[in-house]
Amino acid sequence: MLSSFRFFHVLLFAIASFSCQKQEKINPVASASNSIEIGLIDSLYSEILGESRTVWVHVPNSAKNTLFGDRTYPVLYLLDGSAHFHSVSGMINQLSTKNGNMIVPEMVVVAILNTNRSKDLTPTRVEIDTFTGDSIAYESGGGGAFLDFIEKELIPHVEKKYPVAPYRTFVGHSFGGLSVLNALISKPDLFNNYIAIDPSLWWDNQAFMKTADSILTTNTYTGKSLYIGVANTMSDKQTIETVMDDTTRSTLHIRSNLEFANSIESKKENGLEFNWKYYGNDTHGSVPLITEYDALRFMFPWYAFKNINQIYDPNSDAIDLLNSIATHFGLVSDQFGYAVLPPAGLINDIGYTKMRLKKFEDAHTFFDLNIKNYPDVSNVYDSKGDCFLAEGDSLKALEYFTKALEVGPNEYSQPKIDAIKGAMAK
Known part of the structure; x- marks a missing residue:
C-alpha cells in the first residue's frame, strides 16, 4: 500500500x-487539414422557387464539444449571405464567447446566397425605375414566394439538420432590408427579431413603405423587435434635418428611411420593441457591420449576466452565486420562450x-x-x-x-x- x-x-x-x-x-x-473552418456549404431544392438554393451555415464551436452533451442555439438568417457571412458569424462569436463575453447568445448563422436578388428581395413587381423613369431591366416582385421558401422549406430543413432552437433573427441590407420589413408585416410570427439595414424603402415610389407603415400602426407586435440602420447617402451640404425638405430623387432613399423610422418610433401602442440609428459616418456600403453590432446589442439586453464579476470572484458565496445564476437564466428562458x-x-x-x-x-x-x-x-x-x-x-x-x-x-x-x-x- x-x-x-x-x-x-x-x-x-x-x-x-x-x-x-x-x-x-x-x-x-486547428482541424486535421490545418485549416480554420467557420462554416459549411449546404443546399436544398426549392419546389416553391423551382431551383436549388445554397446556404452557408456557421455552427458554434461549442456544439462540437461533446463533453457537455448536445446543445441547441438561436438561429440567425442572413440575406446576401456571401457578403456578410464572415463578419456576422465572427461578430457573434466575439460577443458571445471571447474574453468572457456573454453579451449575445451563441447562434447558428444561416447565410442565404442569391440567385436572382432583385426578384427575391422585392415585395412588389415594378416596371418603371423610380429614379430615372425608364423601364426596369431586372425582375422584381418575387418577395412573397421567397419568404414562403424560407418559411416552408428552408427553416424546416435547418431545424431538421442543425442544432437550432425556435428563436430566430432575420437580417437584410438594402433590398434585403426591404425583405426583412416585408417579413415583419406579412409573416410576423416567423422571426423574433428583424434587422433592416438601410432598407430600400424608396421601392415602388414608396408604395410598400406606406403599406408597411399602415400595417404596423394597426397590428400588435408584442414580443417582436425591429432595428433599422440608416446610412448617410446625402450630399455634404445636407443634414438629416434639412434633407427632409429636399424634393430631388437623389435623396429619396434617405428621406424614405428617415420618414419611416420616425413614424415607427411614434407608434407606442403596437408592442413592437423598436430602435433605429442614423450613421452619419457610414455610407450605404459600409453601414451593415456597425448596424448589426448595435442591433444585436439592442435585441439582447437581457442576455448578459449582470453579476459577471461574481462568477469569477474566488470569494463569492456559493449560495448567492447559485441564486444569481438561477434568476438570470429564468429571465433568459422567459425571453427565449423555452427553458434555457x-x-x-x-x-x-x-x-x-x-x-x-x-x-x-x-x-x-x-x-x-x-x-x-x-x-x-x-x-x-x-x-x-x-x-x-x-x-x-x-x-x-x-x-x-x-x-x-x-x-x-x-x-x-x-x-x-x-x-x-x-x-x-x-
Missing part, C-alpha cells in the same frame, strides 16, 4: 494529466475554481447542479469524481468515475479508475 500522502499525490498527478487531455479536446487549435439551463461548461468552470481553492463543499454544490441539469452527460459525473479525488476520497471518486462510464463512453474516466485501483493494489 502507498502511504496516504504518496497515494494522494499519485492520484492528483493522474487527474491533472487526464484533465489536460479533456481540455485539449474542448479547444482544438445554465451552460454545463460554465457551471463546471465554477466548480473547478472552487475545487482549486479547496472549497470542496462549494465545488460539490456546482457539480451537483450540473448532474441535476444534465443527468445524461458523462462528463458531469467525472467532474464530481475529480472533486472527491482532490479531497482525498478515492472510493467516492471511483464511484463517480464508474458512474460516468455507465452514463456514456469517454476517454478520461477509465484511466483515472485504473490509477486508483493500481494505487490501492500496491
Whole structure:
C-alpha cells in the first residue's frame, strides 16, 4: 500500500494529466487539414422557387464539444449571405464567447446566397425605375414566394439538420432590408427579431413603405423587435434635418428611411420593441457591420449576466452565486420562450475554481447542479469524481468515475479508475 500522502499525490498527478487531455479536446487549435473552418456549404431544392438554393451555415464551436452533451442555439438568417457571412458569424462569436463575453447568445448563422436578388428581395413587381423613369431591366416582385421558401422549406430543413432552437433573427441590407420589413408585416410570427439595414424603402415610389407603415400602426407586435440602420447617402451640404425638405430623387432613399423610422418610433401602442440609428459616418456600403453590432446589442439586453464579476470572484458565496445564476437564466428562458439551463461548461468552470481553492463543499454544490441539469452527460459525473479525488476520497471518486462510464463512453474516466485501483493494489 502507498502511504496516504504518496497515494494522494499519485492520484492528483493522474487527474491533472487526464484533465489536460479533456481540455485539449474542448479547444482544438486547428482541424486535421490545418485549416480554420467557420462554416459549411449546404443546399436544398426549392419546389416553391423551382431551383436549388445554397446556404452557408456557421455552427458554434461549442456544439462540437461533446463533453457537455448536445446543445441547441438561436438561429440567425442572413440575406446576401456571401457578403456578410464572415463578419456576422465572427461578430457573434466575439460577443458571445471571447474574453468572457456573454453579451449575445451563441447562434447558428444561416447565410442565404442569391440567385436572382432583385426578384427575391422585392415585395412588389415594378416596371418603371423610380429614379430615372425608364423601364426596369431586372425582375422584381418575387418577395412573397421567397419568404414562403424560407418559411416552408428552408427553416424546416435547418431545424431538421442543425442544432437550432425556435428563436430566430432575420437580417437584410438594402433590398434585403426591404425583405426583412416585408417579413415583419406579412409573416410576423416567423422571426423574433428583424434587422433592416438601410432598407430600400424608396421601392415602388414608396408604395410598400406606406403599406408597411399602415400595417404596423394597426397590428400588435408584442414580443417582436425591429432595428433599422440608416446610412448617410446625402450630399455634404445636407443634414438629416434639412434633407427632409429636399424634393430631388437623389435623396429619396434617405428621406424614405428617415420618414419611416420616425413614424415607427411614434407608434407606442403596437408592442413592437423598436430602435433605429442614423450613421452619419457610414455610407450605404459600409453601414451593415456597425448596424448589426448595435442591433444585436439592442435585441439582447437581457442576455448578459449582470453579476459577471461574481462568477469569477474566488470569494463569492456559493449560495448567492447559485441564486444569481438561477434568476438570470429564468429571465433568459422567459425571453427565449423555452427553458434555457445554465451552460454545463460554465457551471463546471465554477466548480473547478472552487475545487482549486479547496472549497470542496462549494465545488460539490456546482457539480451537483450540473448532474441535476444534465443527468445524461458523462462528463458531469467525472467532474464530481475529480472533486472527491482532490479531497482525498478515492472510493467516492471511483464511484463517480464508474458512474460516468455507465452514463456514456469517454476517454478520461477509465484511466483515472485504473490509477486508483493500481494505487490501492500496491
